[in-house]
Amino acid sequence: MELTASNLMVARGGVPVLEGVSFALAPGRALVLRGPNGAGKTTLLRTVAGLQPAMQGEVRGAGERIAYAGHVDGLKTMLSVSENLDFWARVFGSSGIDAALSAFNLVALQDRLAGTLSAGQKRRLGLARLMVTGRPVWVLDEPTVSLDADSVALFAGAVRAHLGQGGSALMATHIDLGIPEADVFDVAPYRAKPRAAVQDEAFL
């Protein structure tokens, strides 16, 4: 099933930041959102993930099909790495965390309390969580922040494996994710119409 956004207008703090956004994301495909700071990438991802309503337009194929990873990793600091993943596996009704531990190079860290991990290790654990959700559409906001080059490559490998299993990924980033086959969507900030133009339209 495709994820589609049709003519979306999204806002932050009641102020429109993007309008007329339409795209389709098919199973097996990745779409990278690019745009300058403040362009509205996070706002768009939050809307697609159902964390806030759209001002206009429609998202289809989202809802419970989405696994969202934002800027905050949302880890349980007093649980170990494996306990964190077990917790999420139970929440999402999936089983088995070994593939996720291995894909994100967390096997040697599995008994460490999440709160004691470095920033990059925490990010790897936050991304490993995606794999145990079992959800087909990954919506990721700057997923490689804090990751070193080797970990970015691990991330790219995990995304590729997910796409190969019929999953899809929508990702905002400022850096090259190492997934050249991904499509790119350039986010252009909302420009309010000049008042005169709005008035002119009223006479058409």
Ligand SMILES: Nc1ncnc2c1ncn2[C@@H]1O[C@H](COP(=O)(O)OP(=O)(O)OP(=O)(O)O)[C@@H](O)[C@H]1O
């Ligand atoms: N809580 C908020 N209340 C009001 N405005 C906000 C809020 N959060 C973000 N904004 C504004 O909304 C606009 C879009 O922000 P958003 O975080 O979606 O951009 P972004 O493209 O993800 O930026 P970046 O690349 O810096 O992460 C920006 O002008 C930002 O200042």
